Amino acid sequence: MTTIENDLRDAIRTIPDYPKPGIMFRDITTLLGNARAFRRTVDELVQPWAGSKVDKVAGIEARGFILGGAVAHQVSAGFVPIRKKGKLPHTTVRVAYSLEYGIDEMEMHEDAVTKGERVVLVDDLIATGGTAEGAVKLLKQMGADIVAACFIVDLPELGGAEKIRKLGVPVRTLVSFDGH
Template sequence: MIASQLATDLAATVRSIPDYPKPGIIFRDITTLLGNPRAFRRAVDELVQPWAGSKIDKVAGIEARGFILGGAVAHQASAGFIPIRKKGKLPHATVRIAYSLEYGLDEMEMHEDAVTAGERVVLVDDLIATGGTAVAATKLLKQCGAEVVAAVFVIDLPDLGGADKLRALGTPVHTLMSFAGH
């Protein structure tokens, strides 16, 4: 977690939508943060900062908001970008992993030539909740030989335990703010 004033400032740019996608859930919408030039720039700078000066070969972004953030982080880090997408969305030969959702199973994939053994990769997405998607993406990258240096997120929902699941895999986690609940 970064300095509380920065987290407070960034959190003020996140829209909270109650009862979406179902009753009892508060959806944390970062499109308002992305639409605020100062907040967007600051968020990207803070996601990159822990690795300034270290070698990062690739940044992997999880569909879809992870593409926006991951592309910006890759640019700042002078790294390549790897899109991790839902099954069937990539045009070339892929590698895939299945993962559990609260309502069933899903699959994600990336191009089989997106990463080479030993490349240092930072995984990026907008939010870490239960961790299912981020854990699967981390495992997929590692299966392909990547060294997953860290996973970074704008928002953590610590009550749901996703960041702890990534840490249990040996992946450092860096978040900019957290919200209680789910």
């Protein structure tokens, strides 16, 4: 395990049995509240693209907004919010995606990305990959060139990162935790 992974792991609070028994919730609010850890996280997420052209950073509601805005600033790119259905005020495009117990929809403004724009997708955690898969499909539907999908936390046993790689999108994660 690398020093960065140890440092970030130490900055993330684990809450047992939330939101239901057997789940170990990985709470990044403690990382966000630690200036050094937050800065280091953003630096590490963008490191592979420092100096290369990224047009937009897309963040998945809600913690992906916090990280995505900081990453967009760092790479001098625009920011695109990907939200749950009904939350955006202008004309939108949407996609259905799988949740653990059903289906939901996410959307973005139809003019948020244009064909061929280089986009980095950002969220706090990848578990089963349903939400990230939906976001990838939505961005591809609009013609975006998805450079990568970036997450602080990976729960590899749940297979989400591999699901996104199978869609042809490189995945960058900073910390892995066993279990759910």
